[in-house]
Amino acid sequence: MNSPHPDATQIAETVRRQDVSARSVVAAALARIAEHDQTYNCFTTVLADSALADAERIDHAIAEGKEPGALAGVPFAVKDLFDIQGVTTLAGSKINAEKSSANKDATLVTRLKQAGAVLVGALNMDEYAYGFTTENAHYGASHNPHDVSRIAGGSSGGSAAAIASGLVPITLGSDTNGSIRVPAALCGIFGLKPTYGRLPRSGAYLFSSSFDHLGPFARSTRDIATVFDVLQGYDADDPVCSQRPPQLCTPELSKGATGLRIAIADGYFAEGAEPEVFAAVEQIAKALGVSQRVTIPEAHRARAAAFVITSCEGANLHFADLKTRPQDFDPATRDRFLAGCLVPGHWYVQAQRFRRWYCDQVREIFQHVDIILAPTTPCSAPLIGQERMTVNGVEVLVRPNLGMFTQPLSFIGLPIISVPIQRSGQLPLGVQIIAASYNEALVLRVASELETRGIVAAPVPH
DSSP states (O other): OOOSOOOHHHHHHHHHTTOOOOHHHHHHHHHHHHHHHHHHOOOEOOHHHHHHHHHHHHHHHHTTTOOOOOOTEEEEEEEEBOBBBTBOOOOOSSSSGOOOBBBSSHHHHHHHHHHOOOOEEOOOOOOGGOOOEEEEEEEEEEEEEEEEEEEEEEHHHHHHHHTTTTTOSSSEESSSTTTHHHHHHHHHEEEEEOTSSOOOOBBBSSSSSOOOOOEEEESSHHHHHHHHHHHOOOOTTSTTTSOOOOOOOOGGGGGGGTTOOOOEEGGGSSSEEEEEEHHHHHHHHHHOOOOEEETTTTHHHHHHHHHHHHHHHHHHHHHHHHHOOOOEEEEEHHHHHHHHHTTTTHHHHHHHHHHHHHHHHHHHHHOOOEEEESSOOSSSOTTTTTTTEETTEEEEEHHHHTTTTTHHTTTTTOOEEEEBBOOSSOOOOEEEESSTTTTTTHHHHHHHHHTTTTTTTOOOOO
16 A cells, blocks of 8 residues: 555455554544644544444454455545434534434445445535535535645535545545535545435435435545445335346446447536636547537526525425524525525426426437536636636636536436546546436446546645
């Protein structure tokens, strides 16, 4: 493990061979967190005692010749909306801090532990997952490891920054309108939003139920695939969880992009961003020999409909607290929830009708292509506290516009990975690799080929 940030698969291999102990790996991660998290503000809870105890159990199991799991001894952390037994699930809020601790782990936390991974803590986020910046009024902003004066993105900002800074090799986040992909892009790492319903959400504090996805962050495609394979499987406790059998992606990585029909999204996805953003997409397209372009129709309306549905569902979830204790919300989320309370019901119904039509249009496109390439964000990471930004000569608000390229795609639950484009000496940017539903293996194959060829990689902060 000579790399400054060894990936999870490397760690697990060395632990299984007993080259290092799980306890030493976890102790080192805890030491990094203690030393550096005051700079990045990724963690809301650190579970040092239980993490060391779990690591020792893994070491004992290996010594006894037992199978320790695919992620043996790998430290991981989760966005603070995943239930952790014995810990209060904050979901970035002051109000939740008054609630009882969780009586069991979220399903995905359990599955990672069963694979030998060791939970070291919970991670900062936008309040109730409503935001793209992780500038939390209660718990502070998470800082981008590539420039600590800049945002990490959100709402899974702590999850992305913890990977980019090398505090842990695996984290979990959630993605409603782009909350995995946006921080992955701004922090220069890999972030996978699986198909809607592909991974169970049991034990996770939801924001907008018809949009919410859970997924992993990591520094390599191999780690993303390994974690995704561990997490797959039906769970009856999540009513939208797919009953499709797991499709293992790790064995598929070596196939690369060979034989895949790949296109670049034009129209809406080729406008309204900094030139360097589109240059990143073209760099990947050129590497893959791609020139075909496709138009996803009415993507701007999809984004508008996503705003309506998100605000309505989120406001409904928090309606009682909005009436009785609005002062205890982060002002940035409270005001948007209050606006959601005032959206006419027929707007919500019409947005859902449009959603079905739009899904049909995109499904038809995927009859002719396997993969679509698109930008992840319209720019690199803005400054912490920055309210407005100039993008391609136009001044816009930061918070609602960081997700302009992610919202129209999570709107219909497609599997997407944001990959970090190689940009020496510059702030990170990401590109989305998009496939039809249940085709996670395809997006991971393309990401793996790009990584193997050095086109995409997670840079180490200086």
